[in-house]
Amino acid sequence: MSQDKVKKMQCAKCKEINYRTTRRIKGENLEKLSLSKFCSRCKVKTEHKEMKK
Numbered sequence: 604m605s606q607d608k609v610k611k612m613q614c615a616k617c618k619e620i621n622y623r624t625t626r627r628i629k630g631e632n633l634e635k636l637s638l639s640k641f642c643s644r645c646k647v648k649t650e651h652k653e654m655k656k
Contacts, residue, residue, distance in 0.1 A: 608625065608626055608628055609623055609624070609625055610623070610624055610625070610626050610636065610653045610654070611623055611653070611654045612624060612636075612638065612640065612651040612652065612653060612654070613651060613652055613653075613654045614640075614642045614644070614645065614649055614650075614651055615649060615650045615651065615652055616642065616645050616649045616650075617642065617644050617645050619642065619643075619644045620654065621640065621642055621643060621644075621651065622638075622640055622651060624636070624638075626653070635652055635653040636652070636653040637650055637651070637652050637653070638650070638651050639651070
């Protein structure tokens with residue numbers, strides 16, 4: 604059985620949902636994933652954070 608979950612990534616600056624990624628779930632106390640990605644609305648590389656479902 605796979606433990607991969609699809610998560611949405613939201614730009615920290617303009618709050619647009621730009622990316623979807625999979626994340627392996629292990630344990631219950633996990634930090635939210637935070638990646639530096641290119642935002643098409645802002646036209647710059649910004650921090651994207653994992654959203655709630």
